Amino acid sequence: MIIIGEKINGAIPVVKEAIKNKDEAFIRERAIKQAEAGADFIDVCASTAPEVEVETLKWLIDIVQDAVDVPICIDSPNPYFIKEVMPMVNKPGLINSVNLERIEGTDLDKCDVLFPLIEGTEWEVIALTCDSENGTPRDVETRVVISKKIIDKAATFGITPEKIHIDPLVMALSTDNNSLLNFVESMRQVKAIYPTVKFTSGLSNISFGMPKRKIINQNFMTLAIYEGMDSAIMDPLNKEIMGSIFATEALLGRDKHTRKYNTAVRKDRI
Numbered sequence: 001m002i003i004i005g006e007k008i009n010g011a012i013p014v015v016k017e018a019i020k021n022k023d024e025a026f027i028r029e030r031a032i033k034q035a036e037a038g039a040d041f042i043d044v045c046a047s048t049a050p051e052v053e054v055e056t057l058k059w060l061i062d063i064v065q066d067a068v069d070v071p072i073c074i075d076s077p078n079p080y081f082i083k084e085v086m087p088m089v090n091k092p093g094l095i096n097s098v099n100l101e102r103i104e105g106t107d108l109d110k111c112d113v114l115f116p117l118i119e120g121t122e123w124e125v126i127a128l129t130c131d132s133e134n135g136t137p138r139d140v141e142t143r144v145v146i147s148k149k150i151i152d153k154a155a156t157f158g159i160t161p162e163k164i165h166i167d168p169l170v171m172a173l174s175t176d177n178n179s180l181l182n183f184v185e186s187m188r189q190v191k192a193i194y195p196t197v198k199f200t201s202g203l204s205n206i207s208f209g210m211p212k213r214k215i216i217n218q219n220f221m222t223l224a225i226y227e228g229m230d231s232a233i234m235d236p237l238n239k240e241i242m243g244s245i246f247a248t249e250a251l252l253g254r255d256k257h258t259r260k261y262n263t264a265v266r267k268d269r270i
Contacts, residue, residue, distance in 0.1 A: 001245050002165075002231035004073055004094065004200070005039035008060060010047030019048065019056055027060060028067040035068040037236035037269055041094045042068065045075035053078065057085045065090055073126075079103070079113035092122035096233075097167065100131035100146060111153050119157040126165045126200060127151075129186070136169050138176060143168045143186040151194055161197035165231055166190060170201050173216060174209035180220060184227045191228060198230040203241070217241060222248050243270035 007030050010016050018026040034042055042064055046056035053076065061072055071093035074082050082095055095118065098110040109131075118125060127150045129143040130136045137143055147166050154164055168186045171179040187199045201224065207216035218241055221232065225248045234241060246261045246269075255261055264270045 001225060001229075001249060002040045002198070002200075003038055003236050003242075003245075004041045004043050004096075004231060004233045005034035005037075005070075005236045006043050006202075006233050007034055007235060007237065008042060008064065009045040009075070010056070011045070016047070019046070019060075022059070024063050027063045031064040031067040031070075034236050035070045036267075038242065038264070039070055039236045040231075041073040042070050043073040043075045043094075043096060043233060045096075050078065050081075054081050054084050057081065058088060061085060061088060079110040083113060083117060086117060093124070094165070095123060095125045097126040097128050098150065099128040100149060102132045111150060115154060115157040115159060118159055118163070122163075124163045124165065124198075125154075125159070126167055127154075129166065129168045138171055138182065140182050140185045140189065143182075144189045147186070147190045147197075148193065151190075151197060161194040165198040165200040167200050167202070170205050170220075172208040172210070173206055179206060180223060183224065187228055199228060200231040200233065201229065203232045203234040214238075214240060218244050221245060225249065226252065239270050246270055 008015060008027060010019050031042055044057065044060045044064055046053045046060065048056045057076065064072060071091060072089050073094040073096050074085060075096040076082050095114055098114050100109045100111065102109055129146040131146055134142050151161055151164060168183055170183045173179050190197060203217055203221060206220045207213035210216050221241055221244050225245065236242060246264045249255045250258045250261045
């Protein structure tokens with residue numbers, strides 16, 4: 001299971017305050033703790049006003065790279081901002097994200113901007129199943145169609161499916177009782193065509209609007225891993241969720257002699 005640590009994001013009030021105050025020590029500590037907890041990528045998202053987003057991303061990335069050796073996940077809704085900061089990232093990481101929605105005022109989508117930058121590199125990318133015609137679809141069929149279009153477009157740049165993390169944008173259970181089922185079916189159908197493609201999710205989206213959200217998140221994680229989810233954008237410091245991951249992978253025979261589970265216990269990760 002690939003863990004994308006979500007705790008350096010300007011949408012989080014304490015991080016927003018740290019960005020405002022240029023509190024380098026706070027950002028550094030968040031990066032180190034996520035790395036120690038087992039994050040495979042550290043998501044860096046400024047969530048600031050557009051006029052200062054690039055400057056803020058560069059500041060955050062510089063701190064994270066100095067603090068830890070974990071690859072960066074560059075997170076911005078603006079592909080041109082991602083393009084601008086990519087050269088300062090010292091090793092291939094993850095781009096968050098692309099989709100097929102047209103960029104305002106152009107005939108391009110985010111894939112058109114970012115796939116040429118990934119071509120011939122080890123960079124990976126999160127791809128959202130939304131486009132200009134359908135917005136964010138709830139149904140399985142449209143999600144599968146969009147996934148195929150993105151994967152096929154990536155292939156024209158030599159980007160293979162295993163470098164793509166499809167995010168079918170799981171709906172909140174409070175508004176869609178079949179949210180998990182549709183997520184799983186989308187994943188099954190796409191993986192039947194492209195067996196090596198990865199699937200991911202913003203873990204906490206499923207529980208939005210629900211009481212006791214951690215319970216929903218934890219059980220979603222277990223079921224989704226069982227069905228084939230490969231990665232998640234989540235809090236690696238949440239020991240209950242991390243425990244679910246290590247236990248599920250051990251129970252599924254993916255953890256030889258339960259070594260990863262036992263190591264996680266010894267290191268107090270779960």
